Amino acid sequence: MKPSGVITLMTDFGLSEPYVGVMKAVILGHFASAVMVDLTHEIPAQDVAAASFWVERAYRWFPLGTVHLVVVDPGVGSARRAVVLEHEGHLFVGPDNGVFASLLDGASPKLVREIDQRLVGACQLSPTFHGRDLFAPVAAVLASGANDVKSIGAACELAPGHPWRPLRVPGEPLEGRVIVVDHFGNLITDIEACLLDMAPQVQVIVAGRTVPQVRTYADAKPGQCVALVGSFDTLEIAARDASAAMLLGVKLGDRVFIESN
Amino acid sequence: MKPSGVITLMTDFGLSEPYVGVMKAVILGHFASAVMVDLTHEIPAQDVAAASFWVERAYRWFPLGTVHLVVVDPGVGSARRAVVLEHEGHLFVGPDNGVFASLLDGASPKLVREIDQRLVGACQLSPTFHGRDLFAPVAAVLASGANDVKSIGAACELAPGHPWRPLRVPGEPLEGRVIVVDHFGNLITDIEACLLDMAPQVQVIVAGRTVPQVRTYADAKPGQCVALVGSFDTLEIAARDASAAMLLGVKLGDRVFIESN
Amino acid sequence: MKPSGVITLMTDFGLSEPYVGVMKAVILGHFASAVMVDLTHEIPAQDVAAASFWVERAYRWFPLGTVHLVVVDPGVGSARRAVVLEHEGHLFVGPDNGVFASLLDGASPKLVREIDQRLVGACQLSPTFHGRDLFAPVAAVLASGANDVKSIGAACELAPGHPWRPLRVPGEPLEGRVIVVDHFGNLITDIEACLLDMAPQVQVIVAGRTVPQVRTYADAKPGQCVALVGSFDTLEIAARDASAAMLLGVKLGDRVFIESN
Numbered sequence: 001m002k003p004s005g006v007i008t009l010m011t012d013f014g015l016s017e018p019y020v021g022v023m024k025a026v027i028l029g030h031f032a033s034a035v036m037v038d039l040t041h042e043i044p045a046q047d048v049a050a051a052s053f054w055v056e057r058a059y060r061w062f063p064l065g066t067v068h069l070v071v072v073d074p075g076v077g078s079a080r081r082a083v084v085l086e087h088e089g090h091l092f093v094g095p096d097n098g099v100f101a102s103l104l105d106g107a108s109p110k111l112v113r114e115i116d117q118r119l120v121g122a123c124q125l126s127p128t129f130h131g132r133d134l135f136a137p138v139a140a141v142l143a144s145g146a147n148d149v150k151s152i153g154a155a156c157e158l159a160p161g162h163p164w165r166p167l168r169v170p171g172e173p174l175e176g177r178v179i180v181v182d183h184f185g186n187l188i189t190d191i192e193a194c195l196l197d198m199a200p201q202v203q204v205i206v207a208g209r210t211v212p213q214v215r216t217y218a219d220a221k222p223g224q225c226v227a228l229v230g231s232f233d234t235l236e237i238a239a240r241d242a243s244a245a246m247l248l249g250v251k252l253g254d255r256v257f258i259e260s261n
Numbered sequence: 262m263k264p265s266g267v268i269t270l271m272t273d274f275g276l277s278e279p280y281v282g283v284m285k286a287v288i289l290g291h292f293a294s295a296v297m298v299d300l301t302h303e304i305p306a307q308d309v310a311a312a313s314f315w316v317e318r319a320y321r322w323f324p325l326g327t328v329h330l331v332v333v334d335p336g337v338g339s340a341r342r343a344v345v346l347e348h349e350g351h352l353f354v355g356p357d358n359g360v361f362a363s364l365l366d367g368a369s370p371k372l373v374r375e376i377d378q379r380l381v382g383a384c385q386l387s388p389t390f391h392g393r394d395l396f397a398p399v400a401a402v403l404a405s406g407a408n409d410v411k412s413i414g415a416a417c418e419l420a421p422g423h424p425w426r427p428l429r430v431p432g433e434p435l436e437g438r439v440i441v442v443d444h445f446g447n448l449i450t451d452i453e454a455c456l457l458d459m460a461p462q463v464q465v466i467v468a469g470r471t472v473p474q475v476r477t478y479a480d481a482k483p484g485q486c487v488a489l490v491g492s493f494d495t496l497e498i499a500a501r502d503a504s505a506a507m508l509l510g511v512k513l514g515d516r517v518f519i520e521s522n
Numbered sequence: 523m524k525p526s527g528v529i530t531l532m533t534d535f536g537l538s539e540p541y542v543g544v545m546k547a548v549i550l551g552h553f554a555s556a557v558m559v560d561l562t563h564e565i566p567a568q569d570v571a572a573a574s575f576w577v578e579r580a581y582r583w584f585p586l587g588t589v590h591l592v593v594v595d596p597g598v599g600s601a602r603r604a605v606v607l608e609h610e611g612h613l614f615v616g617p618d619n620g621v622f623a624s625l626l627d628g629a630s631p632k633l634v635r636e637i638d639q640r641l642v643g644a645c646q647l648s649p650t651f652h653g654r655d656l657f658a659p660v661a662a663v664l665a666s667g668a669n670d671v672k673s674i675g676a677a678c679e680l681a682p683g684h685p686w687r688p689l690r691v692p693g694e695p696l697e698g699r700v701i702v703v704d705h706f707g708n709l710i711t712d713i714e715a716c717l718l719d720m721a722p723q724v725q726v727i728v729a730g731r732t733v734p735q736v737r738t739y740a741d742a743k744p745g746q747c748v749a750l751v752g753s754f755d756t757l758e759i760a761a762r763d764a765s766a767a768m769l770l771g772v773k774l775g776d777r778v779f780i781e782s783n
Binding site for chain 3: 265266267269271276296298299300301302303315318319322323324441443444445476477478479480489490491492497502
């Protein structure tokens, strides 16, 4: 795989301390011309499911050969594995806590390797910050082309994951949940657009209320809550110029139902 | 116009989801060596007036030939136009909701074009995220020099705008308003320094109180509220090591008066 | 000193206004290929001690020849000096308010220069934003190699500083304080790991409670508060999947004691 030179970063570190900046320092030390793009550093603390959702939805927008660094790592310093994964022409680096399982959706990844810290020269890891001491240098040497995935360590299996998509049981109503409450108060669900028949006879029910379906935010009346296919192809509940989360009293993890009339 | 290769980004998307990161992905796909600078992504949701103020104040600090992408877009998916504008050697890309009218301040822009999505290959727009699907690719091809403004679409007029400057009526007190409450609690007003005669006989009145005029923050006594010309050449109300917004109980949109003794 | 081309930025400006973006504009105007890395812009307003801590802990992770721009500047516009400092192969630029004294820890810096604004062409400074008008251009010309430190101004002494490390008085218990409450609610103290003997017979006492010592976050029981050596080699109080600050009711500046049994 030919690297694009781009590295994306997604963490739950926030931006109030220089944790992300220091990861970038380490990347630049190994690959001075890295192009680094922040996906977000505001994943809710230790919310592996949200990270799993966003990396799966976001990676495909980047050039082929991009390295995606995902560090939401409640098990840092424990025996959990550190892995590199190749999938659909992209590389993924991070702790093996299930965050990457959604990418595969049951398929086999092309390559998975357990990071051998001796091979990448990361001999003295701090027990608390593998993002800086292990994952950043691995991402950098992969993005620069100095190392290929096979050189990173031995083949391994991925840990069982956090599949963010709900299962559809034929004949039963589809039940999903709110996987992200975004900056605008939009409720992003885990129900993929392709699972929906957004015809009028399908009802979207949240917080005990049926919300009408529209095509775009501007189709809603001011203050009205509506359902639509969101920007990343999942069902979303939104309100015109307002927060659907506040109007409906709905929060992360709450359930959303799709019923056929 | 010779592009500088720099693209600035200003949105109301926040940083808690990867919306901005995915716009950057699309830009890199069209222009791998783009230099991207975030202006801010914390414009209050749908606050076109604040975006209008900041783009007008900020653009001039960038190299000539910079492309400024401004996506505060409550009308996404509706019939509002998408435009590109050339002004003073800079390019501006975004929804035509009045955000760019302040740049011109009554003057005629050198060039305005309505974005023809067929010309830029953006055939399948999502109805909810034109920042990613339309404005990002247009900004990229302009910044790379692959396209010039005239190739983007047909000439058009700009929508009437959000002129952020108050009008001065001769013989009457000047009335402005708080257009930004910044991170420090400083009250940034829409009253330009050139409209003021910051002589001692002019009084600045906010929340019913007259605040003394100083040259710099350090001239205020601890806890004192003062008026000064701020960093972007408008009247600002600040407090020494404290939040003027909290001390005065003043919020976004509140009025500020300038009276001559 | 050969510049790396990298400039780090640390301020208390926040990200809600384009203050940082405009500093980057000025840097690009002087040095179009600058590699800019944000350390953080969420230093608590005017908290010079926190900035002093973070710059000292973070700079060493960057390539030699990096320029570190630190603008936490309550005295902007007053008579406080503006300085450039060379130390351990890195350059530091900012207001001379003690923020750089911790870097030296009593040693003499290799070079300190007072910025002569005439030499760098910054003739018309705003009285409120030297980050943009003075420090950004100086950082840019140093990082590009257009100027060396000696060309920036006359030699001077640094202002007395904010040494963030507590003194150890032989025979007395070591007393430190919480210097950062981070994004996770971890309590980062100013007690360096090398001052500690993390043996079982040493007790860490905070908020009147003795907290057990562990090696990594995953060693704590859920909800338990523990003491460990943090990622930047100082004593840290953390809780498993929770905020130690909330659990203990401890805040910035509170004291932490180390006692030998």
